[in-house]
Amino acid sequence: MSTTQPFGPELRRLRQEAGLSLTDFSVALNYDKGHLSKVERGERSASPELARRCDAFLGANGELQRLAIRSETESDAPEPPATPSPWAVGRREVLAAGTGALIDLGLTLSGQALPATTDPLLPSFRMQFDQLRKLGQSTAPKVLLPLLEAQTRTVTGLAASAASATRAPALLLASRFAEFTGWMAQEAGNSDAALGWTWEAAELARAGGDPHLGSYALVRRALVTFYGGDAAGTVALARQAQSSGLPPRIRGLAAQREAQGHALTGDERDCLHSLDRARELLASDDARSGTEPVIGTTHVSDPAAMTTGWCLYDLGRPKAAAEILDRECRRLPPHALRTRARYGFRRALAHAASGEVEHACTIAGEFLGVMPTVPSATVNSDVRRLARELSRFRSSRAVHDLQPALARALAPSHG
Numbered sequence: 277m278s279t280t281q282p283f284g285p286e287l288r289r290l291r292q293e294a295g296l297s298l299t300d301f302s303v304a305l306n307y308d309k310g311h312l313s314k315v316e317r318g319e320r321s322a323s324p325e326l327a328r329r330c331d332a333f334l335g336a337n338g339e340l341q342r343l344a345i346r347s348e349t350e351s352d353a354p355e356p357p358a359t360p361s362p363w364a365v366g367r368r369e370v371l372a373a374g375t376g377a378l379i380d381l382g383l384t385l386s387g388q389a390l391p392a393t394t395d396p397l398l399p400s401f402r403m404q405f406d407q408l409r410k411l412g413q414s415t416a417p418k419v420l421l422p423l424l425e426a427q428t429r430t431v432t433g434l435a436a437s438a439a440s441a442t443r444a445p446a447l448l449l450a451s452r453f454a455e456f457t458g459w460m461a462q463e464a465g466n467s468d469a470a471l472g473w474t475w476e477a478a479e480l481a482r483a484g485g486d487p488h489l490g491s492y493a494l495v496r497r498a499l500v501t502f503y504g505g506d507a508a509g510t511v512a513l514a515r516q517a518q519s520s521g522l523p524p525r526i527r528g529l530a531a532q533r534e535a536q537g538h539a540l541t542g543d544e545r546d547c548l549h550s551l552d553r554a555r556e557l558l559a560s561d562d563a564r565s566g567t568e569p570v571i572g573t574t575h576v577s578d579p580a581a582m583t584t585g586w587c588l589y590d591l592g593r594p595k596a597a598a599e600i601l602d603r604e605c606r607r608l609p610p611h612a613l614r615t616r617a618r619y620g621f622r623r624a625l626a627h628a629a630s631g632e633v634e635h636a637c638t639i640a641g642e643f644l645g646v647m648p649t650v651p652s653a654t655v656n657s658d659v660r661r662l663a664r665e666l667s668r669f670r671s672s673r674a675v676h677d678l679q680p681a682l683a684r685a686l687a688p689s690h691g
Contacts, residue, residue, distance in 0.1 A: 332592025338542030447484030465653030510537030528557030
């Protein structure tokens, strides 16, 4: 453990203060009594899931989670990449030219309409971007990445050779290609490449007259730290992206990420406060009428509600999480396989933690069949958690039947 105060004795103290017998406590948490007894005696370590559940049930305000956090998960936020990403096509010339385009066109605010003099190729590339984004929902990221990288190079090269009046729109579109390339790199399991592409996207956007995508890059970086288990880094990065001068959508997405960071530490008060702020920002008229292509998810109709369900599981409230995720997942479009799998496995986790093991296996079985089509390193983190959760119910026929599919999904070839 990363602290001198043992988790087990503190858990026993809080349980006894609450007037609960070990039997009552095990029934309430849906955990084996013998396992909990070993945890309290220090013979077994507490998993993050168990720590969250104990913390929430006993009202420990995150203290039990902090006792269970291992020191190796406590790392600093990543720094900007020291070397440029491999796409650079006359990068310095393009960015320098973009500054001139910014002066010529007076593009100082995000969301300003593209001028009528844009290159005739740009609408075609914009349509390709929309199609690639759609393909990202039903195609393996490693298949899409070469095409995304090539398109980013092509549009950047178009900007390098364009007249000043058409350069800025090309740079802005190139930045969106680069940002989406970063997301697919993260889905492919390459966090370093994801951060590199995200920073390149921010530079291209600034050169094209959008000073705000750099702040969204902080939100994307916070996603990398979040999946790495670095709650403090996630919160710090997300807070940097919430200054008052930024567009409401970026601030709303950043507030959601901050909430997820707070949930990892069991800080329910700050988590729910951040979610309230996200809900207000994302529902504003300014957020709904922002720039195109839309920043962030395009398939979740109510991102704040879906994130609330996500966070409630991390806060140790699986029943409440399952109710919200069930409702919000029904609203996802059928073609959005990647998004459906992402939240589907979180639903399965919530139902399993609530003791609804057969229902959890039914949900997971549906999406395990999809994983070969849309493999995801980030989704795999929840698949691993689900496998650990279900391992407590080995006598269940549903769990037994699901094990081969779980093993295939977690094999290296699907990483």
